[in-house]
Amino acid sequence: MKFVLLLAIAFVLLLVVQSIYAAKATSSAVEAMEPAEAAAQVRSGEALLIDVREPAEWKGGVAAPAYLLPLSDLRGDRTKWAHVLEDAGDKPLLLYCRSGNRSGQAAAILAEEGFQVANIGGFRDWQAAELPTRQPDEPAGNE
Numbered sequence: 001m002k003f004v005l006l007l008a009i010a011f012v013l014l015l016v017v018q019s020i021y022a023a024k025a026t027s028s029a030v031e032a033m034e035p036a037e038a039a040a041q042v043r044s045g046e047a048l049l050i051d052v053r054e055p056a057e058w059k060g061g062v063a064a065p066a067y068l069l070p071l072s073d074l075r076g077d078r079t080k081w082a083h084v085l086e087d088a089g090d091k092p093l094l095l096y097c098r099s100g101n102r103s104g105q106a107a108a109i110l111a112e113e114g115f116q117v118a119n120i121g122g123f124r125d126w127q128a129a130e131l132p133t134r135q136p137d138e139p140a141g142n143e
Helices: 002-028 035-043 055-060 071-075 082-088 101-112 123-128
Strands: 048-051 093-097 117-122
Touching: 035 048, 035 093, 035 117, 035 123, 048 082, 071 101, 093 101, 093 123, 101 117, 117 123
Parallel strands: 048 093, 093 117
Antiparallel strands: none
16 A cells, blocks of 8 residues: 555656756747847847737737737637737737736747747836837737
């Protein structure tokens, strides 16, 4: 009985270690990028900027050239994400949220699907870099 219990514990530990390794491998595939560099790439048309926060969070402002595509939709039916992902081609997708956590999650999902992605952190980083912002009811620079 003790042997079976030890075997079960060893198996669970193995699964935990594998999941941690897989998460680190995925997150290491996601590049981090400074907002100023992201802004330059978006301005030149090389990349797309995406705000993955939820709509209620956009009321405080968004990066001027950003597509507004919530993480919940990426994880769901992708009604808002579908056209952007289809039209992106080989362009990198540069993602941000409030703090950089959810944009990292979105970047990991998209990287697994073969998209070139970078996490530029949070909206506050964009603001701190004194980059252009807009209210969400105003058209984005890319629309």
